[in-house]
Amino acid sequence: MKLELRGITKRFPGVVANDDVNLSISTGEVLALVGENGAGKSTLMNVLYGLYKADEGEILIDDSVVRFTSPADAISAGIGMVHQHFMLVPVFTVAENVVLGIEPTKRFGALDIDKARQLVREVSDRYNLDLDPDAIVEDLPVGVRQRVEIVKVLMRDAKIVVFDEPTAVLTPSEIIEFFSIVRTLIASGKGVVFITHKLKEALTIADRINVLRRGKVAGAADPKTATEAQIAEMMVGRAVQLTVNKKPATPGDAVLNVQNLSVVDPDGRKVVDDISFVVHAGEIVGVAGVQGNGQTELVETLSGLRRLNSGQITLDGKDVTHSSPRDLHTSGMGHIPEDRQLQGLVTGMSITENLVLTRYHDGMFSDGVKMKWPKAKEIAKELVANYDIRTSDPEQLASTLSGGNQQKVIVARELSRDIRLVLAAQPTRGIDVGSIEYIHEQIVKERDSGTAVLIVSTELDEVMALSDRVLVMYRGKIVAELDPKKVSHMDVGLYMAGSRPTESAGAKS
Amino acid sequence: MNTELLVSAEQKKHARNVGFGYLGLAVITLAVFSRRPGDAGFKLTESGTSLTLPAQQFAWIFGIVFVALAAAQLLRGFGKLSSVVLSLATAVFVLSFLSWATAGESFSLVGMLQDTVSRSVPITLGALGGILCERSGVINIAIEGMLLAGAFTGAVGASLTNLWFGTIIAMLTGVFLAWILAVFSIKYRVDQVIVGFAINFFALGITSFLSFRVLVPNPDYNSLVPVMPISVPLLSKIPFIGQIFFVQTIFVYFSFAAVAFLTWAMYRTRWGLRTRAAGEYPKAAGTLGVDVIKLRYRNLMIAGAVAGIGGAWWPIGTVGRFDQNITGGRGFIALAAVIFGRWHPVGAFSGAMVFALAEAVRLKIGNFDTGIPSEFLLMAPYLVTLVVVAGFVGASRAPKAAGQPYDEQ
Ligand SMILES: Nc1ncnc2c1ncn2[C@@H]1O[C@H](COP(=O)(O)OP(=O)(O)OP(=O)(O)O)[C@@H](O)[C@H]1O
Ligand SMILES: [Mg+2]
Numbered sequence: 001m002k003l004e005l006r007g008i009t010k011r012f013p014g015v016v017a018n019d020d021v022n023l024s025i026s027t028g029e030v031l032a033l034v035g036e037n038g039a040g041k042s043t044l045m046n047v048l049y050g051l052y053k054a055d056e057g058e059i060l061i062d063d064s065v066v067r068f069t070s071p072a073d074a075i076s077a078g079i080g081m082v083h084q085h086f087m088l089v090p091v092f093t094v095a096e097n098v099v100l101g102i103e104p105t106k107r108f109g110a111l112d113i114d115k116a117r118q119l120v121r122e123v124s125d126r127y128n129l130d131l132d133p134d135a136i137v138e139d140l141p142v143g144v145r146q147r148v149e150i151v152k153v154l155m156r157d158a159k160i161v162v163f164d165e166p167t168a169v170l171t172p173s174e175i176i177e178f179f180s181i182v183r184t185l186i187a188s189g190k191g192v193v194f195i196t197h198k199l200k201e202a203l204t205i206a207d208r209i210n211v212l213r214r215g216k217v218a219g220a221a222d223p224k225t226a227t228e229a230q231i232a233e234m235m236v237g238r239a240v241q242l243t244v245n246k247k248p249a250t251p252g253d254a255v256l257n258v259q260n261l262s263v264v265d266p267d268g269r270k271v272v273d274d275i276s277f278v279v280h281a282g283e284i285v286g287v288a289g290v291q292g293n294g295q296t297e298l299v300e301t302l303s304g305l306r307r308l309n310s311g312q313i314t315l316d317g318k319d320v321t322h323s324s325p326r327d328l329h330t331s332g333m334g335h336i337p338e339d340r341q342l343q344g345l346v347t348g349m350s351i352t353e354n355l356v357l358t359r360y361h362d363g364m365f366s367d368g369v370k371m372k373w374p375k376a377k378e379i380a381k382e383l384v385a386n387y388d389i390r391t392s393d394p395e396q397l398a399s400t401l402s403g404g405n406q407q408k409v410i411v412a413r414e415l416s417r418d419i420r421l422v423l424a425a426q427p428t429r430g431i432d433v434g435s436i437e438y439i440h441e442q443i444v445k446e447r448d449s450g451t452a453v454l455i456v457s458t459e460l461d462e463v464m465a466l467s468d469r470v471l472v473m474y475r476g477k478i479v480a481e482l483d484p485k486k487v488s489h490m491d492v493g494l495y496m497a498g499s500r501p502t503e504s505a506g507a508k509s
Numbered sequence: 510m511n512t513e514l515l516v517s518a519e520q521k522k523h524a525r526n527v528g529f530g531y532l533g534l535a536v537i538t539l540a541v542f543s544r545r546p547g548d549a550g551f552k553l554t555e556s557g558t559s560l561t562l563p564a565q566q567f568a569w570i571f572g573i574v575f576v577a578l579a580a581a582q583l584l585r586g587f588g589k590l591s592s593v594v595l596s597l598a599t600a601v602f603v604l605s606f607l608s609w610a611t612a613g614e615s616f617s618l619v620g621m622l623q624d625t626v627s628r629s630v631p632i633t634l635g636a637l638g639g640i641l642c643e644r645s646g647v648i649n650i651a652i653e654g655m656l657l658a659g660a661f662t663g664a665v666g667a668s669l670t671n672l673w674f675g676t677i678i679a680m681l682t683g684v685f686l687a688w689i690l691a692v693f694s695i696k697y698r699v700d701q702v703i704v705g706f707a708i709n710f711f712a713l714g715i716t717s718f719l720s721f722r723v724l725v726p727n728p729d730y731n732s733l734v735p736v737m738p739i740s741v742p743l744l745s746k747i748p749f750i751g752q753i754f755f756v757q758t759i760f761v762y763f764s765f766a767a768v769a770f771l772t773w774a775m776y777r778t779r780w781g782l783r784t785r786a787a788g789e790y791p792k793a794a795g796t797l798g799v800d801v802i803k804l805r806y807r808n809l810m811i812a813g814a815v816a817g818i819g820g821a822w823w824p825i826g827t828v829g830r831f832d833q834n835i836t837g838g839r840g841f842i843a844l845a846a847v848i849f850g851r852w853h854p855v856g857a858f859s860g861a862m863v864f865a866l867a868e869a870v871r872l873k874i875g876n877f878d879t880g881i882p883s884e885f886l887l888m889a890p891y892l893v894t895l896v897v898v899a900g901f902v903g904a905s906r907a908p909k910a911a912g913q914p915y916d917e918q
Contacts, residue, residue: 051796072798087793089786090909100786101797103779110778152797264517307518 001062001078001159001191002026003048008057010043012400014392017043019215020057027159027191030182032202032223034195035212036235036432037404038390041195042084044212045162049081050074080158082149084165084195084403084430085341090138094131095120098152123151127184141292143174150181161185162193165403167201168430171291171458172493179205197404197432199228211235236434246444249468252281255421255452256302261311263297271297273476275311279421284443284453286467286484288460290496294476295456296338299425302454303335304328305343316420329358332420336410336427338456340403344410347399351391352380354398355413379416387412388435404431408439415442422446422453428462440466460489460496474498516586527595528583534602535575542568542609549608550615553749564612571605607870610879622753625862625869626761630826631656631836632861633764634819635843637771638683640852641812644775645805646788646910650705651690652816653840654712655683659820661716664831665724667733667824675733676821683817684810686712691809695802698914709840717833724831735829736760760818760826764858767815771854784808788908791915801915816840842890852908867893 003025010018017040025031033041046052048059050068058065061077068074074081088097095116104115120133129147137145146166153161163182167175182192182205196202202209202223209221211234219234232240256279263272271294279285289295300306302313304325313321315331323331337343345354356365356376365376380394387408391401398406407430414422422443428436443466447453457463463470464484472480472495480495491501516524543565551560578598581587587594635652642649659679667675686708694701724731736758745755754761775781783804786794791801823835842864849863850856867890875886 049796070798070800071796075798081796083796087790087796089790089793091789092782092786096782097793100782100794101799103782105779108778109780111782266517266520268516307522309518 003079003160003191004060004063005044005048006058006060008044008047008054008059010040010047010052010054014396016215018047018054021212021215021217023210023217025160025191025193027189028186029207030186030192030194030205032194032196032206032209033212034197034199034202034209034231034235035218036214036390036434037408037430038402039212039235039432040215041212042164042402045081045164045193045195048074048162049079075156075158078157078159079162080153080156080160081162082146082153082164082166084168086142086145086149088137088145088148090136092137093133094135094137094140094148094151095133097137097148098133098155102156119155120151123154127151127154127181127188129181142169143171143177143291146170146174146178147181158190160191160193162195164195165197165430166194167196167198172460173290175201197430197436199231199433202231203228213237232433235432238434240433241437242433244440244444244465247448249283249447251283251468252450254278255281255316256454257312257314258302259312261298261301261313262309263294263301263306264309265297271476272301272308275476275478277471277478277481279452279454281420281450281452282447283468284447284455284466286463286470287454287456287473288463288470288492288496289458289473291458293473293496295425295458295473298473299335299338299423299456302423303333303337332418334358334414334417334419334422334424336414336422336424338425338429340406340410340429345398345406347397347406349398351384351389351394351396351398351401351409352377354409355380355383355394358413359417383412383416388438404435407431408435411439411442415446419446419451422451423456424453425456426458427455428459460492464489464492472496524582524586524591527591528579531575531579531582531598534598535572535579538568538575538602538605539572542605543572545609545612547613549611549613551607551611551618552615553619555617555619555752559615560618561615562608564608567608568605571601574601603866603870610874610877614877616873616876619749619752621869621873622866623756624872625865626753626757627827627865628868629858629861629865630760630764630822631819631839632843632846632864633768633858634815634822635840636846636850636857636861637767637854638812638816638819639844639847640771640775640850640854640857641784641808641815643847643908643911644788644852645784645808646791646801646908646913646915647690647694647805647809648701648705648912649687649690649809649812650702650844651686651708651712651840652843653836653838654705654709655686655813655816656820656840656843657709657716657834657836658682658686658712659817660823660835661720661820661831663817663821664733664824665730667821668730672733672736672825675825676818679821679825680814680817683813683815683820685813687809687813687816690813691806695805695809695914701912701914713834716831720831720833731830733824733829735825735827758826760822763818768854768858775854785908787915788910791910791913795915805915819843838891848907851906864890864893 005021005023008018008021009016021044035041043052047054050071050073059068060066066077095113098120099116104112106112117133120131124131129151131147131151137148166178170178185192194206203226206223209223209226209231211218211221211231213235221231221234228242232242259276261272261275262270265271275298287295297306301308304323308321312319315333318331320328320331341347346357356379359365360371365372377394384391384394389408389412390405398409401409411427428439431439443453455463455466467484470482470484470492471478472482472492474496475498482492494501546565549562549564553560575598578594635656638652638655639649659682662682663675663679666678690704690708693699693704738756738758741755745751775784783794783799787801787804795801824831846857846860846864849860850858871886871889875883
């Protein structure tokens with residue numbers, strides 16, 4: 001099967017998200033689609049999937065024009081999509097999510113859940129996906145949720161499968177697994193469109209690479225010959241610094257001091273187990289670890305969103321063990337949360353409102369009763385320009401921003417305040433290379449001006465590049481403190497998996 | 510191996526609050542319920558077998574039990590059994606309250622419980638309507654209006670023709686109001702709570718106006734003979750239980766059936782799966798080709814029909830006439846029952862029973878000289894609603910997308 005998009009144009013109020021885009025994909029190949037945040041990748045794929053109606057242009061399957069008015073049409077034409085933000089009902093089981101819309105039934109419309117289970121097992125066995133049909137989706141780690149999405153698509157007999165930034169939320173080992181799934185799909189005669197911001201991945205897995213920029217096709221690259229730097233330049237329109245540039249750190253006084261912190265979750269598991277560490281002014285400390293080893297809970301506790309069971313936390317010498325998030329904010333903590341849509345933004349509010357969300361009560365933006373909107377708008381405009389947030393108007397809802405631009409709003413809000421500590425969880429998840437460069441520069445600049453920085457990321461490359469000191473978390477404990485300049489990725493990976501490299505050259509403890 | 514039971518900080522706090530709650534119950538039982546000497550008589554059958562409790566001793570014993578419960582809860586908690594203990598404690602507390610209020614007299618317990626079941630009908634049906642809407646993602650504040658309008662048209666329809674026709678008219682009235690709610694909230698995306706309130710005021714206004722202008726001058730339009738209770742063969746012969754549950758009107762049996770049917774449909778059918786998906790995460794359903802808008806429209810209409818029948822209970826199931834504002838806020842209590850029951854039909858049904866019990870107790874206790882001001886007694890069912898919702902709402906979780914219009918783009 002050959003699928004072709006011809007002259008697709010899609011406009012939103014104030015933006016042309018896709019401008020006369022041509023693209024084709026056949027079964028048996030992987031097409032990587034790369035481009036900056038807001039370049040229009042997701043929009044283009046949503047047009048292809050029948051979710052958006054294109055203003056101009058047409059879609060052709062095997063050279064004949066088709067018209068999609070809803071996802072149902074695209075599905076029956078053999079197109080499947082794994083969305084950037086998962087489309088799963090969290091309280092449903094895997095089987096229920098997978099059969100939604102094509103439910104096997106018995107008499108009187110009764111659900112044949114046994115059949116559904118069996119179908120899930122069949123498909124997941126055939127493609128080696130290893131899924132428990134009875135697991136509740138909200139209890140599953142993201143990597144497994146993604147497999148649920150893939151089974152959903154396969155169950156509907158898709159020939160062309162679109163993956164919108166599938167690897168943004170995966171851990172390094174999950175990404176390797178994901179690639180082998182993609183290879184199985186290709187081997188069984190399907191075509192794959194793969195959207196990513198990690199150019200290394202595009203070079204690894206794709207047969208062809210297409211670059212989008214500001215809604216237009218900016219060119220194509222051949223993964224056999226192209227380099228990361230070339231593609232990055234094609235995306236952004238200028239040369240991009242792909243590594244972090246920083247001077248050695250000059251740590252000052254302790255800013256964040258965590259002593260014997262333990263946290264128990266509602267299921268009675270000790271998710272953070274007697275952790276102690278210090279982050280000094282002017283240094284970046286990275287916490288590495290495989291997702292689900294207590295980092296999420298650690299960050300939630302430090303940011304005041306979760307109660308702790310025992311231990312003490314001080315910020316700049318002040319005891320903040322039981323402080324509220326608001327108190328922490330005013331005492332100088334900037335927090336970039338892990339899930340931008342759940343904790344970072346109010347997507348139903350404007351970009352301006354989101355940008356002042358941690359400061360609205362400050363004398364600069366309010367006189368105690370009334371908001372000073374002109375001032376807020378002025379600052380918002382400045383931040384939108386500085387952080388290159390792609391929007392036609394800061395008064396638009398945050399939900400209209402592309403995924404990466406939503407992330408930039410949070411980073412801009414938190415780093416633009418006068419802060420003593422930055423607590424950043426997955427700060428560059430889903431962000432394009434150009435903006436990663438900028439955000440990394442900002443974080444290093446914060447450090448150099450004497451701010452303490454704690455980065456928690458499952459992205460090992462990022463932790464290693466940015467940190468002055470790396471802590472490895474495993475099963476709720478800190479199992480190693482390492483110097484990123486002296487250890488290899490391989491060794492850190494071993495610590496993350498709970499074992500110990502035989503020759504621990506870089507280990508300080 | 511470490512065998513110490515691990516509990517999160519939030520759970521500890523909750524357990525402590527429950528412990529203090531038990532202490533509160535102990536204080537009330539010991540300080541208030543132990544004040545009235547005399548035996549409380551509860552008739553268990555129509556013919557007169559009765560249970561006699563010495564009120565004062567009863568209060569002393571259970572006061573001490575509550576103190577023990579509080580101590581156990583505060584010191585080590587009940588772990589997995591804590592919700593069972595909580596419901597048992599509540600039941601015992603209600604019983605000690607009743608024996609205090611009845612001390613020195615006697616009343617028919619079976620009659621009161623029979624009355625409870627009957628009174629639960631409009632609350633149950635209203636709550637089922639609420640569940641149908643909220644599970645598919647639309648908040649329906651308009652249940653009260655649907656009950657009230659259904660009661661009015663049911664009364665007029667039944668007075669002019671027959672009981673069946675009256676019930677059908679009431680049902681169609683509910684459907685009509687649901688259709689208005691659907692058009693404004695789904696199609697025009699007006700805030701669902703605001704549309705709901707508008708419908709409530711509209712229903713209250715127009716039924717009050719018409720009852721004053723039309724029903725008062727024409728008493729024939731508002732006079733009918735309500736349905737009689739039907740004894741279910743065999744089941745009604747079960748001692749105690751039979752009298753309470755199986756000597757009732759057809760409305761009661763209909764509400765039992767509706768609860769059972771909706772439970773099955775919601776959790777065991779294709780329709781139920783899609784409905785719950787639309788209420789939790791409509792985009793997931795939409796991207797799989799399910800027509801969320803159509804689904805919501807249809808479910809709202811069904812909800813209207815169920816609530817309309819609930820409204821018909823007043824004229825056709827009990828009193829035989831319509832009075833101004835006859836529903837008196839039962840629609841809102843139905844919404845409380847939805848929350849109490851965690852959006853599950855059986856849960857909402859038990860919620861409806863709790864509220865109906867509060868009402869039936871109030872009517873009985875009103876006859877005794879307990880020293881509680883009658884105004885306070887009138888307040889009791891609403892107070893129960895308040896306490897129950899405040900106590901449980903934190904623990905239950907509404908369908909995620911309830912209240913949000915669905916955007917196809
Ligand atoms: N529903 C919408 N309403 C208005 N504007 C929108 C809407 N959806 C997307 N846009 C705009 O269209 C442009 C393209 O967005 P799109 O989500 O396609 O970007 P993307 O390439 O997927 O970016 P990212 O890599 O950050 O996910 C952006 O400028 C975005 O703000
Ligand atoms: Mg996108």
